[in-house]
Amino acid sequence: MKMGLLVFIRNVLLALCLFLVLGFLYYSAWKLHLLRWEDSKYDKLGFLLKLDSKLPSELASKYANISEGVCKPGYASAIMTAIFPKFSKPAPMFLDDSFKKWARIRDFVPPFGIKGQDNLIKAILSATKDYRLTPALDSLSCRRCVIVGNGGILANKSLGMKIDDYDIVIRLNSAPVKGFEKDVGGKTTMRITYPEGAIQKPEQYEKDSLFVLAGFKWQDFKWLKYIVYKEKVSASDGFWKSVATHVPREPHEIRILNPYFIQEAAFSFIGLPFNNGVMGRGNIPTLGSVAITMVLHNCDEVAVAGFGYDMNSPNAPLHYYENIKMSAIKESWTHNIQREKEFLRKLVKARVITDLTSGI
Structure with a gap:
């Protein structure tokens, strides 16, 4: 009798164990399927695959009561996070005197970091002393920013007044303003450039704008030190073309762009080859994409103008200020222009940024 009871209990326990094992396997398979389904919602970089021009419901309700034309606090970063959950907003525009503490850039050489440049950067910052925007812009509770590209698509669009209406107007390299105000505006908050791209004639610089260096190689930081301390620029310092020897700016009007934006644009957003974290073929983002990355972290609303190359129109102007053709x-x-186009089109389609000239 006792033996039969023990056999019965043993069989019940075995059946229970089998049931638990099968249940665990079923649950695990379901979870794995769910994870795979979740992963399939995103591309290999982490962007949402199905991008929609309609705002997510929670964001639509958040911004529903804000009038047209009124700045929407946190708008660009909120949508960016919705389509790219890995996005993390905090990242200062410019290097300051705590630059050595920032782990994201400490271990990379230029253009993706500051490794090996400590002494040069320290010397520059000790002279410039200012590491932020102007007090007036820093005090704004909501900032609308526009990046003005150099594309020929800007010509004859009469967007000047609209561009000047933004709180922060960012221009790139040596693209002129004087004589083109009707199309590109007359306001410049900052001009981002590097030695070979900087305006070479001092009289062509606009007044009251910040001069921002994007350091792509170690020579760029050395050049900026010459400029800040008004020393003679050496033409034999490894530049690939002639460079500006004088920039009509006082030290407090000069900044160093945080190289994290070059790194993030290249590897996280565009998906360019990592190449062990050093400059190589096709792994440097254009200054336009770098500037967009910067403002996504530091502006509430973001627009661009003069972006995009239409290779199907070889006779169209390449730049708004000269007669060189697209061909x-x-x-x-x-650069990898095709990959950059894909990145920028994601931002436009999801309404992270507004393309004023519809060139992207």
Whole structure:
């Protein structure tokens, strides 16, 4: 009798164990399927695959009562996070005197970091002393920013007044303003450039704007030190073309762009080859994409103008300020224009940024 009871209990326990094992396997398979389904919602970089121009419901309700034309606090970063959950907003525009503490850039050489540049950067910052925007712009509770590209698509669009209406107007390299105000505006908050791209004639600089260096190589930081301390620029310092020897700016009007934006644009947003974290073929983002990355972290609303190259129109102007045609574009050794287009189109489609000239 006792033996039969023990056999019965043993069989019940075995059946229970089998049931638990099967249940665990079923649950695990379901979870794995769910995770795979979740992963399939995103591309290999982490962007949402199905992008929609309609705002997510929670954001639509959040901004529903804000009138048209009124700045929407946190708008660009909120949508960016919705389509790219890995996005983390905190990242200062410019390097300050705590730059050595920032782990994200400490271990990378230029252009993706500051490794090996400590002494030069320290010398520059000790002279410039200012590491932020102007007090008036820093005090704004909501900032609307526009990046003005150099594309020929800006010509004859009469967007000047609209561009000047933004709180922060960012221009790139040596693209002129004087004589083109009707199309590109007359306001400049900052001009981001590097030695070979900087305006070479001092009289062509606009008044009251910040001069911002994007350091792509170690020579760029050395050049900026010459400029800040008004020393003689050496032409034999490894530049690939002639560079500006004088910038009509006082030290407090000069900044160093946080190289994290070059790193993030290249590897996180565009998906360019990592190449062990050093400059190589096709892994440098254009200054336009770098500037967009910067403002996503530091502006509430973001617009661009003069972006995009229409290769199907070889006779269209390449830049708004000269007669060179689109057909003059050659394959770039450093940039991957097609990958950048894909990145920018994601931002436009999801309404993270507004494309004023519809060139992207």
